[in-house]
Amino acid sequence: xxxTAHPTTDVPPSTGSTAVPASPPSSSxxxxxxxxxxxxxxxxxxxxxxxxxxxxxxxxxxxxxVFGLFAVSLDLLVGITxxxxxxxxxxFGVGAYTAALVADHWTPSAPTPVLMAAAAGAVAAVLxxxxxxxSHGVFFLMLTLAIGEITSQLALQLDDVTGxxxxxxxxxxxxGSEPFDADFRIxxxxxxxxxxxxxxxxxxxxxxxxxxxxxxxxIRDNEGRMRSLGYTxxxxxxxxxxxxxxxxxxxxxxxxxxxxxxxxxxxxFALSAITLLALVLGGAGTLWGPVLGMAVVVIVxxxxxxxxxxxxxxxxxxxxxxxxxxxxxxxxxxxxxxRTPRRRRDRSIVPGEERAA
Amino acid sequence: MxxxxxxxxxxxxxxxxxxxxxxxxxxxxxxxxxxxDVLNLxxxxxxxxxxxxxxxxxxxxxxxxxxxxxxxxxxxFGLVAGGTLSVMTEPLAKRPILDQALLTLGxxxxxxxxxxxxxxxxVYRIGAPPGLDGSVSVAGNTYPLYRLVxxxxxxxxxxxxxxxxxxxxIGALVRAAxxxxxxxxxxxxxxxxxxxxxxxxxxxxxxxxxxxxxPVYGVRPGLDETVLLLALIVxxxxxxxxxxxxxxxAMVIGQVDSLGRALLPELASFILFGALALVLVLRPxxxxxxxxxxx
Amino acid sequence: MSDGLLELSGVTRSFGxxxxxxxxxxxxxxxxxxxxxxxNGAGKSTLFKLVTGSMPVSxxxxxxxxxxxxxxxxxARARRGISQTLQHSSLFLSQTVERNVLMAAQRRPGGSRHSxxxxxxRAARDRxxxxxxxxxxxxxxxxxxxxxxxGERRQLEVAVALACxxxxxxxxxPAAGMSPAESARLVxxxxxxPDTVTLVIVEHDLDVVFALATSVTVLHLGKLLLTGTxxxxxxxxxxQEAYLGTGREALFLDGPASLxxxxxxxxxx
Numbered sequence: 001x002x003x004t005a006h007p008t009t010d011v012p013p014s015t016g017s018t019a020v021p022a023s024p025p026s027s028s029x030x031x032x033x034x035x036x037x038x039x040x041x042x043x044x045x046x047x048x049x050x051x052x053x054x055x056x057x058x059x060x061x062x063x064x065x066v067f068g069l070f071a072v073s074l075d076l077l078v079g080i081t082x083x084x085x086x087x088x089x090x091x092f093g094v095g096a097y098t099a100a101l102v103a104d105h106w107t108p109s110a111p112t113p114v115l116m117a118a119a120a121g122a123v124a125a126v127l128x129x130x131x132x133x134x135s136h137g138v139f140f141l142m143l144t145l146a147i148g149e150i151t152s153q154l155a156l157q158l159d160d161v162t163g164x165x166x167x168x169x170x171x172x173x174x175x176g177s178e179p180f181d182a183d184f185r186i187x188x189x190x191x192x193x194x195x196x197x198x199x200x201x202x203x204x205x206x207x208x209x210x211x212x213x214x215x216x217x218x219i220r221d222n223e224g225r226m227r228s229l230g231y232t233x234x235x236x237x238x239x240x241x242x243x244x245x246x247x248x249x250x251x252x253x254x255x256x257x258x259x260x261x262x263x264x265x266x267x268x269f270a271l272s273a274i275t276l277l278a279l280v281l282g283g284a285g286t287l288w289g290p291v292l293g294m295a296v297v298v299i300v301x302x303x304x305x306x307x308x309x310x311x312x313x314x315x316x317x318x319x320x321x322x323x324x325x326x327x328x329x330x331x332x333x334x335x336x337x338x339r340t341p342r343r344r345r346d347r348s349i350v351p352g353e354e355r356a357a
Numbered sequence: 358m359x360x361x362x363x364x365x366x367x368x369x370x371x372x373x374x375x376x377x378x379x380x381x382x383x384x385x386x387x388x389x390x391x392x393x394d395v396l397n398l399x400x401x402x403x404x405x406x407x408x409x410x411x412x413x414x415x416x417x418x419x420x421x422x423x424x425x426x427x428x429x430x431x432x433x434f435g436l437v438a439g440g441t442l443s444v445m446t447e448p449l450a451k452r453p454i455l456d457q458a459l460l461t462l463g464x465x466x467x468x469x470x471x472x473x474x475x476x477x478x479x480v481y482r483i484g485a486p487p488g489l490d491g492s493v494s495v496a497g498n499t500y501p502l503y504r505l506v507x508x509x510x511x512x513x514x515x516x517x518x519x520x521x522x523x524x525x526x527i528g529a530l531v532r533a534a535x536x537x538x539x540x541x542x543x544x545x546x547x548x549x550x551x552x553x554x555x556x557x558x559x560x561x562x563x564x565x566x567x568x569x570x571x572p573v574y575g576v577r578p579g580l581d582e583t584v585l586l587l588a589l590i591v592x593x594x595x596x597x598x599x600x601x602x603x604x605x606x607a608m609v610i611g612q613v614d615s616l617g618r619a620l621l622p623e624l625a626s627f628i629l630f631g632a633l634a635l636v637l638v639l640r641p642x643x644x645x646x647x648x649x650x651x652x
Numbered sequence: 653m654s655d656g657l658l659e660l661s662g663v664t665r666s667f668g669x670x671x672x673x674x675x676x677x678x679x680x681x682x683x684x685x686x687x688x689x690x691x692n693g694a695g696k697s698t699l700f701k702l703v704t705g706s707m708p709v710s711x712x713x714x715x716x717x718x719x720x721x722x723x724x725x726x727x728a729r730a731r732r733g734i735s736q737t738l739q740h741s742s743l744f745l746s747q748t749v750e751r752n753v754l755m756a757a758q759r760r761p762g763g764s765r766h767s768x769x770x771x772x773x774r775a776a777r778d779r780x781x782x783x784x785x786x787x788x789x790x791x792x793x794x795x796x797x798x799x800x801x802x803g804e805r806r807q808l809e810v811a812v813a814l815a816c817x818x819x820x821x822x823x824x825x826p827a828a829g830m831s832p833a834e835s836a837r838l839v840x841x842x843x844x845x846p847d848t849v850t851l852v853i854v855e856h857d858l859d860v861v862f863a864l865a866t867s868v869t870v871l872h873l874g875k876l877l878l879t880g881t882x883x884x885x886x887x888x889x890x891x892q893e894a895y896l897g898t899g900r901e902a903l904f905l906d907g908p909a910s911l912x913x914x915x916x917x918x919x920x921x
Contacts, residue, residue, distance in 0.1 A: 146589065
């Protein structure tokens, strides 16, 4: 009878015996270097953009980075943790107003306003997230929607502080006591945004790949099983919600400093909606996909918007409907299809598992 | 107390009028929600379609013919829209709930934009049909008759919906499906047909609410979002799929909104959302929602 | 209270008028290999859920390692060392095999805090590799779970459950749907577990039960019918009657020869 036992079971599993090397370290390191190549190339190209792009496209790219950062923070929530928020713009708005107030009343010197914005976004998420994260499914959708609307209503009504529907103007960014040189203002603003974007993106990318990030994916895929493994999903979801709120606040703070005008629309449902569109377009759960998705959205809305007589939302609505059908995993899905067709087929057996809550 | 009541009677009546309208909207949203797990974010856009229909037909003169014509067109449009929504969301039924919500969001963006292309960005007033456009005296206050009629319609509809839900086999089916979504297919009923029926019913309620609300609230771009949000709050407070919850939630929100604006204008929104937060802290599933939703 | 690792007293669970588990008293000592058998609907799976905490008891107490855990949540009980495999596959379908096990292995017993930065997690990964080798999935560690066969998923379930470093391991029909070779391997793996892991197993395949168990509890209609050694249970007329009532008279006709776990043909629904 003992013959049926597998030889390796002679070692009691719970003792955690000697290491079994998973793969030769050198090959994994080479793969890591190869994997780091595309982001490095993209980063270098982005760094030199102001030297070869005109001012208008540079401005658009600045906006793409700002809203792209916001989209990544939403992806941390929707794609990684499986919490489909319809009101994430609330934290963007809180960040934007905080940065505006800090720049106005305290100092416009980078990076104080954006750091305060990130803190304010996180605090707002601490206060509201407790309520939202307790709920599930459609209830979560509705609660987050309400949180977003409350925030933009607040911005509208507290007009002593926020300027109401007229919004608030924001002093231009300074480094130390120096404002940006007027001739190169657009380029400097771009670099400032790029630096913040890269740092924040790297932070979120690391979080998504950390043990904590793996736990978040586990909760997204199968919350019940996580509970039986000894995880308390609420805590993880709450922390993820607060982190996402903090990064959204950071993006909002950047927006305030770049746009130099903050109004209640910037905390409203429309922003949450187009950002979700960016996730659908780019592929939720990949972090980089939503940035590409946001690029499309910003270009349609801000660049071609004037040519569409202000009916950019019509185009976005149509893109939205089409994207939901034909791009279940977004641009990232297409990229995955090109790179590893077999893996993609395996995944498609369980469509939805990737994002299901 | 009597003095206070007297002084705020108009606000209280206004609250009931808003409540009636919200009830009509929220019932549709709540049933679609509770039965089909579809968060229909196009619900507000459908209301807007109804309101613009009323504006188009009543602009040339507020006649009964035009008013009833608008109602008829609203019903027809609602049926078609509900069927279309049902067919469009069907391929996404197995996908995460967010995908269906996003689809309806995209549709609502398109509908709202098309309406703003047709009607521009102006705010329009809509006249009440003849005979209802005057005012009456209620305990010494003059009050628009049409709003009283709207309250009446809301109450009648509440009774009708209650009777349908409690006394008919369709109502039994709806209740069973809200309690346990597997039930519909387990009973051997074609889920798709039920879905078309439910979404058509919900959409008709939204477009009809648009026509009915027109003479009170007029019509303007962005009204869809306001209306959708209020209806969602009603559903959250009342509980998913609960008719009683929708009625009580709608009346509470109507009063909070109306009295809040009259008594504490600068705090109105806070009170509204404070009420929402309070209910959710105490009863995450809403006042009358099934327990499992919050589990 | 005696000094069993798991002590159930008067554990009851009702669903409306139906009482699925009815006043069960059970003591499982440290190191036991305890089997829970009974006809379908006897309340075995419900009893498991009451022990793990995924379902609250209607009345009665559940004690683990000398302390009352009746009011503790499922994650809290899991952190004390209660682990399980579920009757229906419950894995993380969009993740690789390796990550499924890592999900359990990265959570150290007692703790639940996790780094926000990537870690090599060398110890946890080694442990994962070792477990995957044990259950026979070493070659599949980078496959997605959605690409695994049914039998492979069951094996993975066991690896995930063991990765929690459980003190009490509850196995709900671990061999269901496995080939005879696969279930033989499973029995071997379970037999080789150290005494620090206490096993409670629900299984319809009595070959597996009698190959593993040192004590057997028979549940019938939510009530505890009998607890004893495998031989006592086999000899009990009450047990035979419980099974006879549901038309499974052939179950106990085999002698000790049925310990040959690789023999096919003994599986019952």
